[in-house]
Amino acid sequence: MSLQNPPVNSLSLEFLTDICISVEKLEMDKTCRGLIITSSLPKVFSAGLDIMEMYGKSPERCGEFWRAVQEMWLKLYGSNMVTIAAINGSSPAGGCLMSMTCDYRIMADNPRYSIGLNETQLGIVAPFWFKDTMTNTVGHRTTELSLQLGQMYNPAEALKIGLVDQLVPEDQVSHYSHTNHDQVTTPDRSKSMMRKPTIDKLTSKREADIQNFVSFITKDSIQKSIGMYLEMLKKRKR
Numbered sequence: 720m721s722l723q724n725p726p727v728n729s730l731s732l733e734f735l736t737d738i739c740i741s742v743e744k745l746e747m748d749k750t751c752r753g754l755i756i757t758s759s760l761p762k763v764f765s766a767g768l769d770i771m772e773m774y775g776k777s778p779e780r781c782g783e784f785w786r787a788v789q790e791m792w793l794k795l796y797g798s799n800m801v802t803i804a805a806i807n808g809s810s811p812a813g814g815c816l817m818s819m820t821c822d823y824r825i826m827a828d829n830p831r832y833s834i835g836l837n838e839t840q841l842g843i844v845a846p847f848w849f850k851d852t853m854t855n856t857v858g859h860r861t862t863e864l865s866l867q868l869g870q871m872y873n874p875a876e877a878l879k880i881g882l883v884d885q886l887v888p889e890d891q892v893s894h895y896s897h898t899n900h901d902q903v904t905t906p907d908r909s910k911s912m913m914r915k916p917t918i919d920k921l922t923s924k925r926e927a928d929i930q931n932f933v934s935f936i937t938k939d940s941i942q943k944s945i946g947m948y949l950e951m952l953k954k955r956k957r
């Protein structure tokens with residue numbers, strides 16, 4: 720599955736819906752042996768959630784958007800397929816979350832790329848299931864530090880903390896992803912054993928999590944922080 724939503728593969732409601740439909744189709748396809756997620760765009764795997772979906776939108780629309788974010792995570796983290804993230808560019812926040820849902824992460828060894836949960840930089844606290852996914856990937860202490868600082872990691876740092884599993888030359892990300900994938904034919908049952916408690920936690924609190932998101936994101940102070948972050952993103956270009 721090659722992500723293609725220019726300019727930066729931000730996860731809008733529409734794009735999330737497309738991703739969920741694609742994963743669902745693959746999941747039902749008996750001939751499909753697994754999933755490699757990568758990006759069709761240069762330099763960016765995914766810029767994470769589409770910030771415009773969280774800025775100046777109605778509570779109803781925010782709720783619909785958040786349900787789609789949850790759905791993507793539930794589908795990918797609970798997938799019965801062998802999943803590999805072929806991270807061929809930067810992968811902040813929701814992009815990092817998407818990578819962490821996979822069984823294995825291969826990243827392009829380019830020091831200009833970064834990956835991590837940077838929500839703190841937007842004045843936002845990462846939801847519990849973002850935190851749980853990261854804890855399951857890199858452990859409690861690293862997650863605590865990482866979330867408090869909104870830390871982004873270059874590929875070497877990401878490998879060191881276990882946020883990615885392998886670094887490869889940029890032009891060989893696809894090759895190595897396929898080679899690794901071919902070595903595993905079906906996911907072991909230990910995958911669902913390891914992930915079920917984390918998945919059940921969100922499933923049982925799904926509506927409350929949506930309510931929490933909507934009331935948080937529509938607060939004036941949070942809207943102001945997001946607005947300032949958007950300004951900063953635009954200024955950084957000039």
Ligand SMILES: CCCCCC/C=C\CC(=O)SCCNC(=O)CCNC(=O)[C@H](O)C(C)(C)COP(=O)(O)OP(=O)(O)OC[C@H]1O[C@@H](n2cnc3c(N)ncnc32)[C@H](O)[C@@H]1OP(=O)(O)O
Binds near residue numbers: 762763
């Ligand atoms: C109750 C709990 C609530 C929790 C809610 C969960 C919260 C957060 C989860 C998220 O995922 S929030 C998104 C966080 N993402 C980021 O901070 C990434 C920001 N983007 C970048 O760092 C860079 O754009 C990049 C991905 C490294 C790519 O850099 P590049 O130089 O190639 O591109 P830019 O020139 O910076 O960007 C091009 C264009 O895209 C716009 N843009 C970038 N990221 C986003 C985004 N996530 N959503 C929407 N739009 C984005 C950027 O502003 C530029 O727009 P224009 O100026 O061209 O209009």
